[in-house]
Amino acid sequence: MEKFKQILKDINELIVFKHSVFALPFIFVAMITASKAQNGSMWFGFGLFVLGILCAVSARSFAMAVNRYLDEEIDRNNPRCASRPSVDGRIGRKNMLAFIAVNAVIFVVVAYFINSLAFGLSVPILLALGSYSYFKRFSETAHLMLGLCLGLAPIAGNIAVAGAISIWSVVLCLGVVFWVGGFDVLYSLQDMEYDRQNGLFSIPSRYGKEASMFISKLFHAICVIFWFLYCALANLGTFAYIGVAVCALILYKEHKIVEKDFSKIDRAFFTLNGYLGIIFFIFVWISLF
Numbered sequence: 001m002e003k004f005k006q007i008l009k010d011i012n013e014l015i016v017f018k019h020s021v022f023a024l025p026f027i028f029v030a031m032i033t034a035s036k037a038q039n040g041s042m043w044f045g046f047g048l049f050v051l052g053i054l055c056a057v058s059a060r061s062f063a064m065a066v067n068r069y070l071d072e073e074i075d076r077n078n079p080r081c082a083s084r085p086s087v088d089g090r091i092g093r094k095n096m097l098a099f100i101a102v103n104a105v106i107f108v109v110v111a112y113f114i115n116s117l118a119f120g121l122s123v124p125i126l127l128a129l130g131s132y133s134y135f136k137r138f139s140e141t142a143h144l145m146l147g148l149c150l151g152l153a154p155i156a157g158n159i160a161v162a163g164a165i166s167i168w169s170v171v172l173c174l175g176v177v178f179w180v181g182g183f184d185v186l187y188s189l190q191d192m193e194y195d196r197q198n199g200l201f202s203i204p205s206r207y208g209k210e211a212s213m214f215i216s217k218l219f220h221a222i223c224v225i226f227w228f229l230y231c232a233l234a235n236l237g238t239f240a241y242i243g244v245a246v247c248a249l250i251l252y253k254e255h256k257i258v259e260k261d262f263s264k265i266d267r268a269f270f271t272l273n274g275y276l277g278i279i280f281f282i283f284v285w286i287s288l289f
Contacts (some may be wrong), residue, residue, distance in 0.1 A: 022274065024056055025280060025281040026172065029157070031160060032285060033158070033236075034170075037234070038161065038162055044161050051113060051114050052160055054110045055110050055114070056158065058104075058106040058130060061099070066133065067132060070281040072093070078194050079087050080191065115119070129152075132146050135201070137200065145154060147176065155169045155170065167233055168233040168234040179276075180225060181249075182217070185204065186255075192204040192208075224244060236288065237288075238287070240287035243279060251272075254273070
């Protein structure tokens with residue numbers, strides 16, 4: 001029993017399960033938006049609720065495991081990453097491949113039970129999720145690629161409920177792309193020198209701290225514009241717009257924290273961005289209600 005608990009602990013450390021809070025709220029934002037437009041009710045059914053969670057968790061677990069598998073040598077020499085289970089030997093490479101395969105199968109099978117469009121796009125989505133690690137080897141657009149990996153969540157939510165891709169879900173996706181890209185630029189400031197020394201591509205390693213701070217702010221400004229546009233295209237009420245404004249204030253606070261104290265990047269990255277998604281969902285829910 002103790003060995004099983006340790007395995008679960010190592011897997012949790014590998015994929016950092018609590019960071020699912022970044023994507024899950026936006027899946028459900030899309031699902032309640034689509035359900036309200038299609039059925040006049042935000043509730044899309046318990047079965048789809050469970051399938052949505054299974055898809056989200058398996059997709060994210062797949063993406064994180066692929067990233068850890070491909071980046072093992074890069075992480076090994078980075079002091080910040082050296083204690084990861086994929087590096088220190090707690091989870092071997094064969095076991096990681098098995099974990100990747102299991103989550104890929106779960107995602108595709110669950111997508112099959114959702115609808116034909118979800119099933120047809122399941123493999124292309126997995127390919128997109130798995131490609132993020134390669135981007136940092138040749139392009140500083142890796143930040144936006146990571147954003148796309150999470151930004152697919154609202155499109156997936158729309159597909160799950162409506163069996164189609166609405167324009168509002170694409171705009172919501174773009175907002176998430178620039179939101180994640182913006183805070184990933186800030187997070188990458190921690191590895192700026194390491195990335196330079198090892199020929200890895202990131203905005204901080206290529207352009208320095210000051211330019212990175214500006215680009216991150218620009219990304220977040222674009223993100224807020226897309227979210228306001230989503231509210232308009234989805235015909236949401238006043239509370240949704242207020243929610244986007246509150247999220248903009250959170251992003252402003254995030255940048256002030258990092259500017260004031262570089263050592264508090266973790267607080268800005270994990271705490272504030274975790275709250276942001278939940279707050280966004282709550283305000284959209286109130287608006288639709």
